[in-house]
Amino acid sequence: MTMNKRFSLIGTGRIGWALSRLLTDLGWTIDRVDDISEYQLKAYQKHFSSCFTPKHAPSQTACLLICIRDDSFHELIRDLQKKPEWNTPHIIHTSGFHKAEILSPLRTAFQSEIHSFHPMISVIETNPDQGKKLLKKAWWALSGDNPSWMQNMASAWGLQSFLLPDDKKDFYHASAVMTANLIIGILRGAEATASLAGISTEDYEKIFLPLVDSVIDHIHQSGLHKALGGPIVRKDYNLLEREKTALKEAGLTDEYAMYDLLSRYLIQKMSKN
Amino acid sequence: MTMNKRFSLIGTGRIGWALSRLLTDLGWTIDRVDDISEYQLKAYQKHFSSCFTPKHAPSQTACLLICIRDDSFHELIRDLQKKPEWNTPHIIHTSGFHKAEILSPLRTAFQSEIHSFHPMISVIETNPDQGKKLLKKAWWALSGDNPSWMQNMASAWGLQSFLLPDDKKDFYHASAVMTANLIIGILRGAEATASLAGISTEDYEKIFLPLVDSVIDHIHQSGLHKALGGPIVRKDYNLLEREKTALKEAGLTDEYAMYDLLSRYLIQKMSKN
Structure with missing residues (x-):
């Protein structure tokens, strides 16, 4: 799979930090980042300051990662539809609870493929190195629009993964x-x-x-x-x-x-x- | 503490094997052993054949270890009172459920001190080396007649221990x-x-x-x-x-x-x- 090794991120909590460490260690760069907490956002930008994409055209971002609290999804999705600058061909959220399908308004708005990548692990601290280690130990449940793209991506990131039917995520x-x-x-x-x-x-x-x-x-x-x-x-x-x-x-x-x-x-x- | 490094054992299940490995590795020898299962008893005698006391007077056994199922205590205690050949100055059972006090008929019959030594660990296999390792990782709850004797003994056996009020063992x-x-x-x-x-x-x-x-x-x-x-x-x-x-x-x-x-x-x- 050839692709631009560039991602955008919404949500700079524990998983956002850990996944950013993992991807930037693989040579990926960060196009855009946002968080509802200005404080957390600044801490992230400072920590990952050397990992941002130097110059880019927005359309080349490979994927948008959404790593936010489960109870913030509806509001974020409503807002994002009005922000075409976040458009990417693939959108991935890391919630274990929500189905990939929750992102369907963005599939319509952005013509993106929508996916859920969930690591089966407990991460309780915002420590990117520790977090990265835990993400590598985890099995990742993948569900969404494009199974082979998901499996290739998880494999490129060095992750253990399996496909889960999106409608079975409740159980x-x-x-x-x-x-x-x-x-x-x-x-x-x-x-x-x-x-x-x-x-x-x-x-x-x-x-x-x-x-x-x-x-x-x-x-x-x-x-x-x-x-x-x-x-x-x-x-x-x-x-x-x-x-x-x-x-x-x-x-x-x-x-x-x-x-x-x-x-x-x-x-x-x-x-x- | 000076004492004869000799013990007797009733019950050749997982804890009996593990504790025998631990004690014989410390130079203790086995005076007497018994089990309601002839098959288990023979397997134990075969495995520990080199660890039995060569010659002895019964009164010199330092302690009797009782490592049996919780639901066999009443029957065993009733039987033992009629068997003076099992008399020792100290009797220890390894049940977590029973209080040391359950042995009180033997205190009367044998003039022994009675104790409970319980390892807070799960041992699910009759593998003496594995069992010994687990017993060394465990904290042992000690209750019974003679706290300083119990603590000295646990320490001589290289065990981590703490004193527990005998009447609190339910919780x-x-x-x-x-x-x-x-x-x-x-x-x-x-x-x-x-x-x-x-x-x-x-x-x-x-x-x-x-x-x-x-x-x-x-x-x-x-x-x-x-x-x-x-x-x-x-x-x-x-x-x-x-x-x-x-x-x-x-x-x-x-x-x-x-x-x-x-x-x-x-x-x-x-x-x-």
């Missing part, structure tokens, strides 16, 4: 939220429970993180379906009932609900495989 | 089950959800495990209270409601319940710190 992203966020909810519940045994937040992390690591290692080595140790896999239902009773009687209502729901769910899953 | 162990088991419940729920996006079990592991790793890394580096990225920390409640609706309408009842319970729990926790 894809719900699964990502469960995987990345809800396990933290469980650990917060476990932390609250441990505090009743006199274990502080600091001690919870110190004492229980090696346990978390061992469980994640088991998943890597033996697979998710064989990683379970402890009372559920031993079918020690008496123990489970006693611990649920202890949580309920101590007034740990939410923690009881987690324990009850998820232990029953695992028992049910075990009976199926 | 301690419930927290361990949540930490080690319920996160797997969440991941199984995420896997079921991803399957509706056409992502197979194998692909779920491939695509989502780097995400899990990134989240666990964030916890290690930034702490549990600062590891959250994504829609919950952005307070994008509209997104959360839309995904819950998608789960509900697809008939993913349990997955909906997890998503609902834990996202609300995290929102509530965030408002507090």
Whole structure:
């Protein structure tokens, strides 16, 4: 694939920074950048000052990257239709939640192909080098108008990717939220429970993180379906009932609900495989 | 502390093997061993054949280790009281669920001190070298009759340990089950959800495990209270409601319940710190 290695960017948050580091390290240059936060925009322009395209005709920008909050899409798309200077042949957003199809007003306005590239990874800091590393570890879900263009582009950027049906993104992203966020909810519940045994937040992390690591290692080595140790896999239902009773009687209502729901769910899953 | 480096063991499961490897590598020898499974017992005796005490008087055994299933304790304790040949000055069980106090009939029968040593780690295979490594990574919760003896012993065995009030073990162990088991419940729920996006079990592991790793890394580096990225920390409640609706309408009842319970729990926790 031959193309101008030039991109434009809207949204200078964590993903915008990380992706800019990745692309500029591959020799891409930045044509245009914008952000609703003047402060963030200036910080980005300063950091990437040596990476802007020296001179260019706007029509040669290969793609526009949209890396903004999920709840800002409708407003941005409405505004962009009135700004032909942002026109590019390919528009990519990096939201896991939104479908590529959300960009369809721009397909009409700009005659662009529209795409969604989503990295399945958690990036919590605006550190471009760290961010780039995480983006390289991630699998990227691609959906949108032009599958072969998307796959070639992801490959040119050195990314692991797979095609996802655009209309299935709801389940894809719900699964990502469960995987990345809800396990933290469980650990917060476990932390609250441990505090009743006199274990502080600091001690919870110190004492229980090696346990978390061992469980994640088991998943890597033996697979998710064989990683379970402890009372559920031993079918020690008496123990489970006693611990649920202890949580309920101590007034740990939410923690009881987690324990009850998820232990029953695992028992049910075990009976199926 | 001077003592005979000799132990006896009841229970030749994963923890019994791992602890035997750890102790025999430190020059301890095995006086007696027993298991309700003849098959497991023979495998253990064969593997550790060079580690048995050549000749001994039973009274010199430093301690008896009880590494059995939580639901076998009452029967074992009843039986042991009739077997004075197992008498030792110190008895240790490795259950996370049971209190040291469960051994009190043996304190009376044998005049022994009774203790609980629990490693906060998941060991899912009977591989003594792997098991030993995990036991060394774990923090061990100690409770029972003689705190200074327990701490000296854990230290002599090269283990990280802390004292836990014996009567708080319910909350301690419930927290361990949540930490080690319920996160797997969440991941199984995420896997079921991803399957509706056409992502197979194998692909779920491939695509989502780097995400899990990134989240666990964030916890290690930034702490549990600062590891959250994504829609919950952005307070994008509209997104959360839309995904819950998608789960509900697809008939993913349990997955909906997890998503609902834990996202609300995290929102509530965030408002507090």
